[in-house]
């Protein structure tokens with residue numbers, strides 16, 4: 001029998017935002033891969049586990065090895081279809097070997113919290129990656145939802161957007177630790193964001 005990889009979206013963090021099917025799949029896993037935080041939260045003492053760290057090739061090798069004898073469950077934050085390890089897995093395994101269970105994305109929760117629709121947004125990530133300036137340029141009625149990190153933090157992104165023609169008084173929401181007890185959401189403007197510290201790993205929503 002061919003064993004499979006199930007890539008499970010675990011949502012933004014709090015178990016309140018984890019789908020029951022995702023929870024069941026994780027609890028039934030015999031081989032579990034995920035961030036340290038996810039493994040601390042969900043791994044049982046008996047499960048065979050591997051932390052997703054900087055060594056992605058090591059993680060892939062672990063999965064390949066265990067697939068010979070077992071199914072493997074890979075936990076990713078948010079939704080697997082939105083900037084997760086799913087891309088790297090698809091590049092290395094057959095489509096028939098991968099099943100995906102969706103999760104609530106941090107971007108989805110951010111838009112829900114601020115009561116905005118996201119169907120008309122450009123959703124992208126500057127977390128560990130770059131984005132061509134053309135797609136970020138200001139246009140009337142444009143809306144952006146951006147995942148940030150310590151390098152591409154809101155302060156730096158705000159400076160870049162202003163240089164790309166966005167009005168300084170454009171509305172910004174910085175949403176961090178979504179779903180956690182210390183969740184923090186601040187409404188502000190692009191100009192003010194250029195001098196705001198912190199919010200390194202957040203969802204930054206920008207509307208003109």
Ligand SMILES: C[S@@+](CC[C@H](N)C(=O)[O-])C[C@H]1O[C@@H](n2cnc3c(N)ncnc32)[C@H](O)[C@@H]1O
Pocket residue numbers: 012013076077078079080082083084104105106107127146147148149175176177178179180200201202203
């Ligand atoms: C590698 S991406 C993963 C995105 C994930 N697949 C999703 O659908 O949310 C990591 C980035 O997602 C955002 N993120 C993930 N969880 C978050 C949360 N609970 N609150 C705010 N932002 C979060 C941050 O921008 C973080 O740098």
